[in-house]
Amino acid sequence: METIDLFSLRTHFNRNRILLCFNGPISRSLIEEIGNALKNYLQAENAQPTAAMDVFSIYIEMTQNIRHYAQSRGYGDLESAATVIVARDAEERYLVQAGNIVEAADGEALLARVDALASMDKAQLKATYKTQLRQPRDAAATTGAGLGLIDVARKSSLPLKGNLSPIDEERAFFSLCAFI
């Protein structure tokens, strides 16, 4: 039996300055627990309270979006998995990156939405956010208000980066990266 080379994995994490990572089915309580760990790491790193809150907030919106999407699509545990990373980059920014499996068509639409948001300045993002906030709530949707992605774009200090990797003809892996 072949074992996983944990040391090379660790080296990879360290080289990429990954503070926290998660890969697997994600539950409501897991989001909270990982969020708690994230808060503690940021505090231990002496992050500015505003930066710490932005990182935490982006993490929450991204993971809750993934949960809501998986629920809306009726995905099982395996498909509801999320891949989440919080890291530092060379400019000492925090990177929050999260990805999940999506229907290929949804992925294309999402990517177009991310690109549209990435092209807006802060004033345009605020106006888009306020417009979305005023949209009547969809009676069938018990959860999101469609604000999460805009909120993430507003908090990111650089334009959001979205990516779509095809898995097969029907599905793809969508990932999103924000910067603090």
Added chain:
Amino acid sequence: MNDLNIASSQSTPGIESDTNAGILRMHGDSYPENSFEFFDPIIQWIEDYLRLRSEALHLELRLVYMNTSSVKAMMDIFDMLEDAHGRGRAVSVAWYYDPRNERVLDLADEFREDCSFPFDIAAAPQ
């Protein structure tokens, strides 16, 4: 009408109401997965208070982090207060924040932009 007394949890704020004093207090973080479910009884209490009572209503807030679905629910609450204010009811909000974290000030300030009733935002060292 019954008063609310909801203990805070990791992802939901603590809520206390005092019907006789006309005060509703909310404090802590708010990022439940289903915010509408969480905020439902609070919205109900405010509706009842505004319908059954004629005295003033004051919201005392020490909310810190809110996810976007909590923000949406909170906006529904401020819209109710705005309507009541338009009908001549005395309503007011005071939002206290830790001055070390200006994000809370930004959040409260953005809500206040859409409200014409008295809405104070004050730094309160923790």
